[in-house]
Amino acid sequence: MHRRQAIHRMSAAGLGLMLDPALNLLGKNSPRRRILFFTKSSGYEHSSIKRNGNELSHAERILTELGTRHGFDVRATKDGSVFTPENLKGYDAFFFYTTGDLTQAGTDKNPPMSNEGKTAFLEGIHSGKGFLGTHSASDTFHSVGDAFQTQALDARDPYMQMLGGEFIRHGAQQEANMKLTSAHFPGCEKIKESFRLKDEWYSLKNFSSDLHVILVQDTKGMQGSDYQRPDYPATWARHHGKGRVFYTSMGHREDVWTNPTFQSVLVGAIAWATGNVNVKTPPNLKTVTPQAETIPPKPAKE
Structure with a gap:
């Protein structure tokens, strides 16, 4: 066995131990789903998805290994040209860890998504495919307008209308x-009832009224002006037409990707988004985060 193969297998085995051995959310008789993991960075490129040559990035490797363990297939790519109507037919769900306007080559210079590809991707979700986004998926395809103001639903980018929430800014990494x-x-x-985690926490806005909020950002005691606001959604699920959409702001730090709670939430979300698990996800935004749309004022120039 080559050394690289041995390391890969040891890594997969180690990751497997991080999840509860009884966790089998995809089910023995469930269809084996195919996930397109898109990690293009037209804006800022996070270390968790930065590749070394042709090797998979940290997040890409972990999601692929979770798929091997839990019964779903992952194709990781930074090539936006794969978003064609014909190619998209081969996937059950899309998983984004992206930044910026993905129709532009941008920071990583990888081929961008075409405007037609963006339309096909969004139509695919509306027609029943799943979508999952981590961290900077909410820092992708921004709506036009002031970042420190909310936009009316019809003024939001179609991608943001699908996702259900949008990045404003973040403060220093901290435990929250x-x-x-x-x-x-x-x-x-x-x-x-709650857990603490160190990460780079996003301040968010433009929440869809139909969000089923799963995790709430508890802002009490957080440091920085971006968090001087009432509690707001940090992880949620919603329906977009016939499609199922999941987002979590977690995932900036590499050690978050090896965190067992984070991994459990991801595997469960994939099971739900691909239709292998059915649970009720009624809107609860106004109940659990009634002041979510109260956002911090625009800071003075720093």
Whole structure:
């Protein structure tokens, strides 16, 4: 066995131990789903998805290994030209860890998505495919307008209308409290009422009124002006036409990707988004985060 192969297998085995051995959210008789993991950076490129040559990035490798363990296939790519109507037929869900306007080559210079590809991708979700986004998926295809103001639903980018929330800014990395508001959502069953995690936390806006909020950003005690606001959604699920959409702001730090709670939430979300698990996801935005749209004022130039 080559050394690289041995390291890869050891890594996969190690990651497997991080999840509860009883966690089998995709089910023995469930269809094996195909996930397109898109990690193009037209804006800022995060270290978790930065590749070294042709080797998969940290996040790409972990999601692929989780798929091997839990029964779904992952194709990781930074090539936006794969978004054609014909190619998209081969996938059950799309998973984005992206930044910027993906129809532009941008920072990483990888081929961009065409405007037609963006339309086909969004139509695919509306017609029943799943979507999952981590962290900077909300820092992608921004709506036109002031970042520190909310936009009316019809003024938001179609991608943001699908996602259900939009990035404003972030402060310094810090440990913060995540409050669980949907204990029945797949992958969350063993999470207690809350947990603490160090990450780069996004301040968000433009929330869809139909969000099923899973985790709430507890802003009490957080450092920085971006978090001087009432609690707001950090992880949610919603329906977009016939499609199922999931987003979490977690995932900036590489050690978050090896965190067992984060992995459990991801695997559960994939099971739900691809239709292998069915749970009720009623809107609860106004109940669990009634002041979510109260956002911090635009800061003075720093």
